[in-house]
Structure formats: C-alpha cells, structure tokens
Amino acid sequence: MNKITIIVPIYNVEKYLRTCFDSLLNQTFDKYEILAVSDGSKDGSNEIMKEYSKKYPDKIKCIFKENGGYGSVLELAISKIETPYFQICDPDDYLDSEALKHLYDLAQLSDADITIGAKYFIYEGTEDKDYDYAYNTNYTKLKTNTVYNNGTSEYDDLLFVDPSPHSKLYKREVAKDIKFLYNVSYTDNLLFYLSYLNAKKIIYTDKACAYYLIDRAGNTMTDVRPKAIDGHVKVFNEILDQHDKSKASDMFYYRMFESFKYIVEQSKRIDAPLEEASKTIDNLYTLVERLIPYKDKIKPYYDKYSKSKFIEKIKDKRLLDEKSSKSQFRKLKKSLLSKFEE
Structure with missing residues (x-):
C-alpha cells in the first residue's frame, strides 16, 4: 500500500518536466504514487504527462483541469489523495533519490505531522548549487533529527522556516481542511502556516532532499x-x-x-x-x-x-x-x- 502521494502542480513547464518526473521515479523508497495536475497548460506539458503515465501507469496519475492557479491545484490534489502523507514537488524542481525514504523514515520514527528537510538552490544554465538550511539561520539554530512539540518555545523557532513546499512531507490530516485561494501566487504560505498551527509535532533534518530552481523566469519570488x-x-x-x-x-x-x-x-x-x-x-x-x-x-x-x-x-x-x-x-x-x- 502506498504511503506518500507526490503532488506535481504543472503549468507550462515542458522544459523541466522530464527531469522532475525522472527524479521522482528514481526514488529508493517505493511505496508512493505521483499525482500530476495540469492547471490548464498550453505548451507540451500535457503530452509529457500522458507519455509518462502511459509508461508508468502504476506510479503516475494525471488530472487535466482548467487554469485556476497553484492554490486550486493544491486544494484539488489534497482532496483526491488517499495516502496518509503527501509531498509537493514543483515541476521545475527535482528530488534527491533518497528524499522520500529519508523524510518518511523520520516521520515514522517521530510520528511527526510535518517533516522538514534542507534543500539546494540551483540555477538556470549552470550546474552550480548552494546548500540552504531551509530556515533563517540569522535568528535561530534548528537541531537536526529533532522533534519540536507544539506549545513549546522551541516550536516557535519553526516559524523561521521557509514556507515554500520544497523538501516537506505533510500528514494529509493537518492540511485536509485548508481552503486555498485561486488565481493568486504564494498559496504555499497558506499550506505551511495553517498546517504548522494544526500540527502537534514537527521534525527537522539538515539533509538536503530537494533541488529548487530559484531563478527561473516567471518565478513568483521575482x-x-x-x-x-x-x-x-x-x-x-x-x-x-x-x-x-x-x-x-x-x-x-x-x-x-x-x-x-x-x-x-x-x-x-x-x-x-x-x-x-x-x-x-x-x-x-x-x-x-x-x-x-x-x-x-x-x-x-x-x-x-x-x-x-x-x-x-x-x-x-x-x-x-x-x-x-x-x-x-x-x-x-x-x-x-x-x-x-x-
């Protein structure tokens, strides 16, 4: 039985999608499925999705919908998944081959509602990468492989975590009732902050599990x-x-x-x-x-x-x-x- 659903929100990313899918299919952990959601893509993304789902029917499920923005994808996908955990991988990013195994093992050992890993920043047109702790190190120092319990002062330190979805494994239970906004950016903030409030335990690891393309044209950060x-x-x-x-x-x-x-x-x-x-x-x-x-x-x-x-x-x-x-x-x-x- 699958334990994790990887949600891939897709909109006009044909240039990057194969790399993303290949990284997800190359995981050492095998109890997972991929839910790829096209948010009204108009380039070749839909054809790539169909190609991969045909080749890997037991791993990749596809949904094709009209454009409604990132939040509409998250709300639909979370409502559809049947696994206890989910992770989001943006289609211009990719995962380390050990990502799911490492995050899932920590979640199981700790019974954490959210498992947070570090990541690498990567850049268009170069093989350079920069390690990122996934939180603001100017304000706190998180302990790796450590459980943080809600209601403690240490739990507050997690509010310095980057709210982006990269390298985060969520229990579906903490996010299932969130109502996402449509046709706006930054809805990953809704997911993180409301799930943070709903969680009882969160665990952090300094292992970099995701590769985040930070300078793509059209990136909401810019x-x-x-x-x-x-x-x-x-x-x-x-x-x-x-x-x-x-x-x-x-x-x-x-x-x-x-x-x-x-x-x-x-x-x-x-x-x-x-x-x-x-x-x-x-x-x-x-x-x-x-x-x-x-x-x-x-x-x-x-x-x-x-x-x-x-x-x-x-x-x-x-x-x-x-x-x-x-x-x-x-x-x-x-x-x-x-x-x-x-």
Missing part, C-alpha cells in the same frame, strides 16, 4: 507586478481568516507582521503605472488593520528579533498603534511612490 503583490496580501489575510486563535502563539503574529514587512520591500520595486501602483499599496493596509489587535503580542518578539534601524522601528510601532496607524501608513505610501516623482 514578480513585482500589482497582481503578485495583491495576491501576497490576500494570502496573508486568508491565513488570518482561517487560523485558529487558540493554536496561535504570540510569535505567530510577529511572523505575520514580518511577512507584511517583506511585502513592503517587494512593493518598493512595483512594476506598474502610478495609479495602479497606488491602489496596490493602499491594499497593503488591509493586512496592517488585521494585525493591530495583536500589537501587544507582536511587540516583544519585534523587539527581540527585528534588525530594523532605530527610526524604522519607531515607524513600525506607529503602524501597529491604532491612533497613529493611518497617518503613518500615508507616510509609508508616499515613500513607496516617491520613485514616480523622479
């Missing part, structure tokens, strides 16, 4: 169009909509604020005419409004972890103060739009 920035805001508002307050630590709200700060940094490079850029920046405030009620929870962790300069810290605290928030945001907006005056 997209600064209004649609991408608006999508980022929608996702974090949705996390706050769906999160269970009884499961959220104070640190969780601090990380939501730092996510807002990241979106602000992205907005400094917004690629749009002035009027459109102005509307997108106005939309950022919807996330600030959601976080103001948690300012007393955010402040101690902000004071502990923030690397902002003194003046920036004052501005951030004014943003989270209901009395000064709107006026401070107007100043922030003016600063973000100043490039249009040059």
Whole structure:
C-alpha cells in the first residue's frame, strides 16, 4: 500500500518536466504514487504527462483541469489523495533519490505531522548549487533529527522556516481542511502556516532532499507586478481568516507582521503605472488593520528579533498603534511612490 502521494502542480513547464518526473521515479523508497495536475497548460506539458503515465501507469496519475492557479491545484490534489502523507514537488524542481525514504523514515520514527528537510538552490544554465538550511539561520539554530512539540518555545523557532513546499512531507490530516485561494501566487504560505498551527509535532533534518530552481523566469519570488503583490496580501489575510486563535502563539503574529514587512520591500520595486501602483499599496493596509489587535503580542518578539534601524522601528510601532496607524501608513505610501516623482 502506498504511503506518500507526490503532488506535481504543472503549468507550462515542458522544459523541466522530464527531469522532475525522472527524479521522482528514481526514488529508493517505493511505496508512493505521483499525482500530476495540469492547471490548464498550453505548451507540451500535457503530452509529457500522458507519455509518462502511459509508461508508468502504476506510479503516475494525471488530472487535466482548467487554469485556476497553484492554490486550486493544491486544494484539488489534497482532496483526491488517499495516502496518509503527501509531498509537493514543483515541476521545475527535482528530488534527491533518497528524499522520500529519508523524510518518511523520520516521520515514522517521530510520528511527526510535518517533516522538514534542507534543500539546494540551483540555477538556470549552470550546474552550480548552494546548500540552504531551509530556515533563517540569522535568528535561530534548528537541531537536526529533532522533534519540536507544539506549545513549546522551541516550536516557535519553526516559524523561521521557509514556507515554500520544497523538501516537506505533510500528514494529509493537518492540511485536509485548508481552503486555498485561486488565481493568486504564494498559496504555499497558506499550506505551511495553517498546517504548522494544526500540527502537534514537527521534525527537522539538515539533509538536503530537494533541488529548487530559484531563478527561473516567471518565478513568483521575482514578480513585482500589482497582481503578485495583491495576491501576497490576500494570502496573508486568508491565513488570518482561517487560523485558529487558540493554536496561535504570540510569535505567530510577529511572523505575520514580518511577512507584511517583506511585502513592503517587494512593493518598493512595483512594476506598474502610478495609479495602479497606488491602489496596490493602499491594499497593503488591509493586512496592517488585521494585525493591530495583536500589537501587544507582536511587540516583544519585534523587539527581540527585528534588525530594523532605530527610526524604522519607531515607524513600525506607529503602524501597529491604532491612533497613529493611518497617518503613518500615508507616510509609508508616499515613500513607496516617491520613485514616480523622479
């Protein structure tokens, strides 16, 4: 009986898909299946999917659907899988041959709801690779092959983990009720943060299990169009909509604020005419409004972890103060739009 389903969300990636499939078929662990979902691909991806599923009918199942975005693929796939665990492999990435075995063995030994591994960054047109711990080492040091229990201060350290799906094995149970947004990017954040809250145990390993192509054209990490920035805001508002307050630590709200700060940094490079850029920046405030009620929870962790300069810290605290928030945001907006005056 299969134990893991590998979900492969596919949209116009014919250039990379064979490498991805070959890595998944080359696993030393054999109790798994691949669920490849075409999200309305218009290139040759669908033909490659059919070719591989015909050649490996016991391993690869295919779904062909109209385009609805990454979140629509995750929601459909998670609803379809019958295995206790799933992993996501984006089609421009690939797995180490030992990935499934290593992550599954750790999950079984620890009874962890999420098993997190390190990864390699890889780059277009080169064989170079860079090891990545899969968390921000400037703020914490995770212990390898160690179980982190929900409700402990150590569990909070996992909020510094990169929320991308690479090298993560999930129990289906912690993700099955998540409602994903359609036609927006960054929905992997929904998966990670809500599953994190639902989990009782998480285990981390410093073994690199995935290879992440970080500089592909069209990668959401480099997209600064209004649609991408608006999508980022929608996702974090949705996390706050769906999160269970009884499961959220104070640190969780601090990380939501730092996510807002990241979106602000992205907005400094917004690629749009002035009027459109102005509307997108106005939309950022919807996330600030959601976080103001948690300012007393955010402040101690902000004071502990923030690397902002003194003046920036004052501005951030004014943003989270209901009395000064709107006026401070107007100043922030003016600063973000100043490039249009040059």
